[in-house]
Amino acid sequence: MGIPSKNWRLRNQRYRLVGEICEKCRAPIFPPRDVCPECEAPAQTPYVFSGRGEVYSYSTVYHPPAGFEKYVPYTVALVRLEEGPMLTAQLTDVDPGEVHIGMPVEMVTRQMQTDGDEGVIAYGYKFRPRMR
Amino acid sequence: MREVAIIGIGQTKVGEHWEKDLRHLGLEALQAAMRDAELERVDALYVGNMLSGELTGQEHLGALVADFAGLRGVEAVKVEAACGSGAAALRLGYVAVAGGLADVVLVVGVEKMTDATGPEATAALAMAADADHEVAHGLTFVAINALLMRRYMYEYGYKKEDFAPFTINAHANGMNNPYAMFHGKVTPEAYAKARMIADPINLLDSSPVADGAAAVVLAPADWARRSGKPVVRIAASAVATDAVALHDRRDPLVLEGAALSAWRAYQQAEIGPEEVDLFELHDAFSIMAALSLEAAGFARRGEGVRLALDGEIILQGRIPIATMGGLKARGHPVGATGVYQVVEVVQQLRGEAGANQVPNARVGMAQNIGGSGATVITHVLVREK
Numbered sequence: 001m002g003i004p005s006k007n008w009r010l011r012n013q014r015y016r017l018v019g020e021i022c023e024k025c026r027a028p029i030f031p032p033r034d035v036c037p038e039c040e041a042p043a044q045t046p047y048v049f050s051g052r053g054e055v056y057s058y059s060t061v062y063h064p065p066a067g068f069e070k071y072v073p074y075t076v077a078l079v080r081l082e083e084g085p086m087l088t089a090q091l092t093d094v095d096p097g098e099v100h101i102g103m104p105v106e107m108v109t110r111q112m113q114t115d116g117d118e119g120v121i122a123y124g125y126k127f128r129p130r131m132r
Numbered sequence: 133m134r135e136v137a138i139i140g141i142g143q144t145k146v147g148e149h150w151e152k153d154l155r156h157l158g159l160e161a162l163q164a165a166m167r168d169a170e171l172e173r174v175d176a177l178y179v180g181n182m183l184s185g186e187l188t189g190q191e192h193l194g195a196l197v198a199d200f201a202g203l204r205g206v207e208a209v210k211v212e213a214a215c216g217s218g219a220a221a222l223r224l225g226y227v228a229v230a231g232g233l234a235d236v237v238l239v240v241g242v243e244k245m246t247d248a249t250g251p252e253a254t255a256a257l258a259m260a261a262d263a264d265h266e267v268a269h270g271l272t273f274v275a276i277n278a279l280l281m282r283r284y285m286y287e288y289g290y291k292k293e294d295f296a297p298f299t300i301n302a303h304a305n306g307m308n309n310p311y312a313m314f315h316g317k318v319t320p321e322a323y324a325k326a327r328m329i330a331d332p333i334n335l336l337d338s339s340p341v342a343d344g345a346a347a348v349v350l351a352p353a354d355w356a357r358r359s360g361k362p363v364v365r366i367a368a369s370a371v372a373t374d375a376v377a378l379h380d381r382r383d384p385l386v387l388e389g390a391a392l393s394a395w396r397a398y399q400q401a402e403i404g405p406e407e408v409d410l411f412e413l414h415d416a417f418s419i420m421a422a423l424s425l426e427a428a429g430f431a432r433r434g435e436g437v438r439l440a441l442d443g444e445i446i447l448q449g450r451i452p453i454a455t456m457g458g459l460k461a462r463g464h465p466v467g468a469t470g471v472y473q474v475v476e477v478v479q480q481l482r483g484e485a486g487a488n489q490v491p492n493a494r495v496g497m498a499q500n501i502g503g504s505g506a507t508v509i510t511h512v513l514v515r516e517k
């Protein structure tokens with residue numbers, strides 16, 4: 001996984017779902033990209049997302065890429081956040097057979113990947129069935 | 133701008149070439165194309181490739197392939213646009229000849245994938261997606277397409293087995309292509325029983341990891357006309373882009389980049405989809421074939437699968453696709469695929485497609501997609517009388 005500075009650089013979006021809001025057209029933006037995808041105006045004002053959303057689509061992975069072997073099978077999803085943007089994340093704390101399109105989910109912080117037994121552990125957002 | 137023709141084609145068999153490395157695969161295709169063009173010198177070489185660095189530890193393919201092809205000194209660069217690398221290299225070759233900066237250009241797409249393990253290749257292919265926001269979450273390329281397929285089935289009410297005709301057609305056509313990786317028929321029963329890769333995508337929805345190389349030689353169309361041989365002209369060459377990450381698209385079920393690329397190509401060629409005799413599309417997964425048919429105007433939204441179920445994609449149908457096996461049966465050596473597609477369209481337009489010949493084919497279209505729809509390159513080829 002290399003030098004851990006990347007995980008550090010992404011800490012606000014990975015740990016707290018901090019995106020941006022466009023001051024011009026008020027579009028909430030996640031992941032942050034500094035330019036509004038709707039109106040192309042500069043957008044660097046931080047915006048914290050609620051972490052609530054619903055499953056737009058999902059798939060269970062049986063053949064993982066290198067580095068994800070020990071997590072198989074795991075379920076990935078496109079989650080539509082209630083503020084509008086969509087993101088990609090793993091689903092957790094749920095049986096793959098219970099997942100369905102439209103399922104309400106909420107963000108939790110979980111281990112994303114480890115770099116061997118002694119390397120850095122990367123944390124970030126996953127989503128579980130909504131409890132709150 | 134000058135008109136550009138394809139005056140030579142060459143390809144290696146797609147498959148697991150344990151005995152051949154990257155440069156020898158490239159050389160084999162390149163030499164075949166040069167023999168076909170009856171030429172010995174070129175002004176420039178463009179090499180389409182996605183994964184040579186990641187999977188074989190070798191970058192700098194422009195100079196390497198030029199050197200081993202006996203073209204030392206020639207202008208040569210590698211072009212990368214994920215799975216669209218092959219057609220992207222062709223696009224640059226076209227620009228060079230059309231713009232008058234070069235007369236004879238060699239374009240070769242080459243990929244060597246079987247020097248790596250399955251998980252290594254899977255991880256490497258995922259580099260076409262957003263590293264921080266898709267791949268970091270364990271998404272594979274198959275999973276990305278699975279997300280699309282599941283949503284497609286949900287929105288339009290299709291069943292899993294409705295996608296089978298794409299696989300059955302591709303494999304039926306691959307049977308007669310000596311350069312194809314697979315020569316086995318697929319039945320609906322085999323499709324239904326295939327092993328799951330990333331639910332709902334099974335093994336037979338997916339194109340295989342493979343080695344291969346294909347090449348074309350470009351020259352001004354006026355030169356080609358003087359040769360007395362049948363002339364295949366590039367009537368359109370168009371590139372368009374979309375968001376790299378699926379979640380950043382306005383509507384993931386609409387390949388906006390593919391639509392933009394296709395419609396730019398139609399404008400350049402001054403034709404509409406109804407004039408296209410065959411369409412080599414990017415069927416890396418069944419769902420991509422359906423979405424590509426819709427984006428290029430052959431089916432309305434949600435009806436790409438219907439077109440296949442109605443039998444319109446076979447050789448005798450309204451719009452034949454994957455006429456030589458497509459990515460699924462010919463195989464998908466990623467950075468070479470875009471050039472294979474164009475080579476196959478040339479075979480069809482020259483009347484050299486054998487048992488798979490589309491009768492009276494005059495206009496052929498090839499569309500090569502990088503990632504899940506982020507870079508899309510469309511070429512329209514026309515046979516002159």
